[in-house]
Amino acid sequence: MLKIALAQLSYHTGNFQSNTQKMLLAIEKAKAEHADIIVFAELATCGYPARDFLEFSDFVRLSQESVNTLADACRGITAIVGSPIPNPELKGKDLFNAALVLENGVVAASVAKTLLPNYDIFDEYRYFEPNKEFHLVNIKGHSIAITVCEDLWNVDENPMYRMSPMDELMPLQPELIINIAASPYSSKQIQQRKHVLKTNCQRYGLSLVYVNHIGAQTHQVFDGGSMVWNQDAALVEELAYFEEDFRVVDFKSEQGKLTPLGSAKTHNQAPSKYEGMEAALTLGIRQYFQKLGFKKAIIGLSGGVDSALVTYLAAKALGPENVQTLLLPSQFSSEHSISDSIQLCKNLGVSYEEIPIQEVVNSVENTLKPFFEGTKTDITEENIQSRTRAILLMAMSNKFGYILLNTSNKSELAVGYGTLYGDMCGGLSVIGDVYKTEVYELCRHINRVGELIPENILTKEPSAELRPDQKDSDSLPPYPLLDAILYAYIEEHLGPSEIVSRGYDEALVKRILRMVNMNEWKRWQAPPTIRVSTRAFGPGRRVPISGKYLG
């Protein structure tokens, strides 16, 4: 019998003291439960992603100090811990992304990551040399195949890499696969992850222990869901999603393999699309504030669905007492923009203040009158309103220590339907990776327990209310149509002719794709956006500003 503890923890990038302390507590807990092995996540010492902090040898030294502290606590127990380690060879990148095996006060063995993801939000080849030597690790007399995250992911029909580490390790006859991971959430990731892990168990006929991160690192959310699979490719343990968790699992040894006790899980514990999205966005807000040392958020309420959703999520993440909303009406604001917002605040228990913007707008227009005389009213005047709201929100933020939450959705960010330095302001974009049609779906999901978001906000026609009787549909196609074309371009990477071949109008497709590309300059300056899709704006999507493709 072998007892393996899965420690699913939330780490803080670069906060070595806090990360080490958490791991030490988990080691003590595992010892108390008589575990033989405790498994932590990938790059647990320094947090993931550490990004260019990894280029500082000082930062790597601090990671190694954490390793030493942890090793010292490993007496009578073996820990598997992810940490960056120097590449001892002169040739190649300076670091390995390693799984370290700690026992009896020392680093007894190490395994470096072979497959380094370098797509979407991932930049691992920027820092790490890929492993080229394969060996099993002997722990308590068992031969274990230790792999690091992506090492198990080269199972597609169109493989991204030329080899698979498990193919190299199988001739050495491992008894079990352990995978330490930093696998971020997206609405499709949980299903995909289970498919990949199951495929490995099937292909290699081995059981699998998988330990993931949970927590948010600015724009990236890690959803946890650590797992144990048996050699029949059945899921036998599944840890919590979006929270820390800890579990000790018993393994029996027979016929040269380690097999978890317990039978296959019969119900799916993984969250549905909108459960997951709500949990990810909430965790994203909460940890952004915690990690930066802030408590309170401020949000501009327009009466529309986007700011309503963000207010709900902020109240859930931070507590309604930590959310301040501002109603910032202009002469073009409808009555319901105020009444619906007030109803929302009452439903959620968050406070609101009303600050009319007209005096400031008038002073700006008056100041510019000598220059604007004889010109026509255009987008300029709309932007002045939006930027006036931003000045007022940021002033309240500066004076009282709020973080302004941005309320732009993915559809409007995509086509540039927003004002830079206006409604595009904020420390964090909460729903910038949620299409408008998904915003409505998510609100409906939230309202399944009662009318938290007022029905009128969900049924009225979307409007920016920056000129008389303005409607989003004056400038944009209906959102279901817009979102379908955007999804094909942004998530599926289809070109114009491929999208048109799906039956969409050619002129419309070209207009929309052109809008997406032309507004790259705006998105460059957008706040970090919590990622929930397979392709979020920000570091996971890198597009030239001054390019001409489809422009």
Place this chain on the structure above:
Amino acid sequence: MLKIALAQLSYHTGNFQSNTQKMLLAIEKAKAEHADIIVFAELATCGYPARDFLEFSDFVRLSQESVNTLADACRGITAIVGSPIPNPELKGKDLFNAALVLENGVVAASVAKTLLPNYDIFDEYRYFEPNKEFHLVNIKGHSIAITVCEDLWNVDENPMYRMSPMDELMPLQPELIINIAASPYSSKQIQQRKHVLKTNCQRYGLSLVYVNHIGAQTHQVFDGGSMVWNQDAALVEELAYFEEDFRVVDFKSEQGKLTPLGSAKTHNQAPSKYEGMEAALTLGIRQYFQKLGFKKAIIGLSGGVDSALVTYLAAKALGPENVQTLLLPSQFSSEHSISDSIQLCKNLGVSYEEIPIQEVVNSVENTLKPFFEGTKTDITEENIQSRTRAILLMAMSNKFGYILLNTSNKSELAVGYGTLYGDMCGGLSVIGDVYKTEVYELCRHINRVGELIPENILTKEPSAELRPDQKDSDSLPPYPLLDAILYAYIEEHLGPSEIVSRGYDEALVKRILRMVNMNEWKRWQAPPTIRVSTRAFGPGRRVPISGKYLG
């Protein structure tokens, strides 16, 4: 005798029509000069960097169409052209970064790039599979080692890669090295590039033809400086810096090697540090406007050195008639802030308007009075002034079609000494990669021909003028000291103890490094910054916002 034409061109990412047209003209010119071979730069068909456009098969298809058009023009001449090509194997990334050999209407041969830079601003491993097979290319009976940019760069004592392509090619007995490149400018790059090319000639005893890009792609500037070296490692041809150029060079064949005619250059044609910086920033502005289809810039003039320098550079890049400046005084503005700015505009021949901001500031403060009553004046009121200026500049920009140029320098961006959505606004950050001490040096360099930037702007003490008698030195150490510490941290990647060991005060070092890390959230939303150093803020420096390292 073999005649090789070097075509140093400015490409526009994704603008296949324009890029192809330029290359066709160059082919005609080379034919007229009886060249046997014409060499273009790396990824010339699609432009560099194409970034995630490379993930669209439609984009790759358009690149291939360009290749076909170019091949069709190659009758009696051979062209070497950089272009992305599909990886025919299922395994690995979907593309190669290739040098294609075009002759008689077809792609006669191709060589893929082996060493894929994936550091700083480079993300090539995101898109490309590295080459693993090595062969020479036969052109007109000569065996040529064709390499792509980084392929020649693994010559350091601490090599970033495990191998060097030329080591693989040497046993095949090449007669000449040709390298097609996309090597961006930095103030140290020209010297480094010559060192690398010279080292290759020395190590392999071969002559070398090197063709680089020129032009700006938003934040990246390519400086050209294509070269021909002989097998004695002497530089015999050096094309222009920061402009397009074309040259046909004669090679003689003897003892199995191709050697350029002509003797070693006796004078250094490469620009000095501040010549290069001025040229790079000017080209960066000019092509940003050209490629986005804009003509006119607007700049807020504070009376300080940063906005003065940006105005000079904009006037040089766009013509003084295309630069509009605004003087935006508040109650805290000094008299000289106006008079110095006016003098600057007169010296440069750019127009200015004066727009006092007090009415707008008053209206904002009046609107917020019910909330701010009883609070102390603090940074909030300073930010209101800065953001008011931004509203006015952006309104003028929106109404009249100007692009607002940002005037933040690298020192203040580093420590967060600026207002987000205020003076941090703009479509392009012109000097965000130039330290404050370098700003002064560059101004002195510019003024060597006469007092273009008024002397008083260069000698008065720096101030943001956001409160009575404010000076930068109230909040920051003297700039020479600040910049030295920033350089050690940002460019040299030294940790706190390493910097202290250079003799700086420990508390000061820690305070400055903490300021740099704490202001990552502001820089995330900064405009794209023209890169002139070895480590610019933006995509070349990727640091967590919610991390805790040194925070």
